[in-house]
Amino acid sequence: MSKDYYKILGIDRKATKEEIKKAFRTIAHKYHPDKGGGDAAKFKEASEAYSVLSDDKKRAQYDMYGDAGAGGAGQSGGFGGFDFSGQGFDPSQFQDFDLGDIFGDFFGGGRPRRQSRRGRDITIDLEIPFSESVFGTEKKVLLTKTSTCSICHGTGGEPGSGMETCATCNGQGQVNESRRSFLGVFNSVITCPTCHGKGEIPKVKCRNCKGEGVERKQVEIPIGIPAGINNGEMIRMTGEGEAIGNGTPGDLYVKIRVRPHPVFKKEGINLYMDQNIKLTDSLLGNEYLIETLDGKVTVKIPAGITFGEILRVKGKGVPTDRHNHRGDLMIRIKIDLPKKLSKESRKLVEELKKEGI
Numbered sequence: 001m002s003k004d005y006y007k008i009l010g011i012d013r014k015a016t017k018e019e020i021k022k023a024f025r026t027i028a029h030k031y032h033p034d035k036g037g038g039d040a041a042k043f044k045e046a047s048e049a050y051s052v053l054s055d056d057k058k059r060a061q062y063d064m065y066g067d068a069g070a071g072g073a074g075q076s077g078g079f080g081g082f083d084f085s086g087q088g089f090d091p092s093q094f095q096d097f098d099l100g101d102i103f104g105d106f107f108g109g110g111r112p113r114r115q116s117r118r119g120r121d122i123t124i125d126l127e128i129p130f131s132e133s134v135f136g137t138e139k140k141v142l143l144t145k146t147s148t149c150s151i152c153h154g155t156g157g158e159p160g161s162g163m164e165t166c167a168t169c170n171g172q173g174q175v176n177e178s179r180r181s182f183l184g185v186f187n188s189v190i191t192c193p194t195c196h197g198k199g200e201i202p203k204v205k206c207r208n209c210k211g212e213g214v215e216r217k218q219v220e221i222p223i224g225i226p227a228g229i230n231n232g233e234m235i236r237m238t239g240e241g242e243a244i245g246n247g248t249p250g251d252l253y254v255k256i257r258v259r260p261h262p263v264f265k266k267e268g269i270n271l272y273m274d275q276n277i278k279l280t281d282s283l284l285g286n287e288y289l290i291e292t293l294d295g296k297v298t299v300k301i302p303a304g305i306t307f308g309e310i311l312r313v314k315g316k317g318v319p320t321d322r323h324n325h326r327g328d329l330m331i332r333i334k335i336d337l338p339k340k341l342s343k344e345s346r347k348l349v350e351e352l353k354k355e356g357i
Contacts, residue, residue: 117247136227157202269327
């Protein structure tokens with residue numbers, strides 16, 4: 001049965017070469033078998049269609065006689081010199097097409113480009129007390145990680161030994177790599193595995209790191225904890241992760257764990273606490289000495305205050321970065337009711353009851 005190559009590529013029978021090329025590019029990206037969700041059968045079918053319709057002579061034969069006249073594209077084993085079995089791929093069939101543009105997503109690209117090396121990121125948990133989460137602090141942690149060599153400082157060479165051209169890449173920093181795929185062998189350019197893209201290697205390798213430029217060691221890292229940080233927040237420290245030879249170090253991520261406080265809770269830039277007072281103090285008023293996170297303060301309880309009311313102490317909350325501004329301390333009032341009354345107390349309460357209080 002003759003195949004409709006125009007329908008396969010989704011184009012009109014009067015389509016130009018550029019339109020044919022564009023249609024095939026779209027299908028190749030979508031159905032390439034080395035791509036997740038690809039479809040080898042549809043990709044092969046589209047390749048057959050493009051091979052015919054992009055060639056003026058084969059297209060004319062196809063338009064007149066169908067695929068048989070164009071060289072029997074639908075037959076197994078080959079198509080007009082183009083072997084889809086993967087054993088005899090003829091790149092000349094696609095000589096006007098930028099294969100690197102299509103296959104770059106799957107094989108690393110057809111154009112030379114250097115990929116910068118980057119060390120691994122590190123993630124740690126750091127527990128701090130509630131007060132330090134409010135006011136901020138600096139902590140020092142000891143980590144065993146891959147760091148820049150302390151002898152050669154990352155060059156990989158013995159100090160004073162000098163460098164020489166890398167023999168693997170001849171100083172280019174990259175080499176060609178051939179990879180076999182569904183359509184045959186494709187070449188790509190990769191970073192030189194010997195010099196890691198530098199183009200040169202040390203004449204004498206560093207005695208400490210054996211030429212790698214990095215070593216495994218324990219380091220002390222200061223971590224700045226900002227004021228007002230919340231439980232579960234992450235601090236990113238650029239370049240404090242694992243080092244890598246001739247590359248960029250990874251990052252250190254510090255996840256903050258805040259120990260709960262028995263009295264205070266933080267909501268935004270304000271601190272909240274509960275304060276129990278006597279029944280008589282709620283009726284007559286009084287003064288209470290309250291311990292805050294940064295010292296004692298005297299709080300005046302107004303007469304007639306009710307259960308659940310909130311008193312505000314300005315400037316005793318969380319510091320902000322705006323002109324030394326701080327949030328407030330919010331005191332939620334709770335009234336202690338006596339569980340038992342003496343005879344005299346009961347008489348006094350009954351008197352108050354008679355007065356409608």
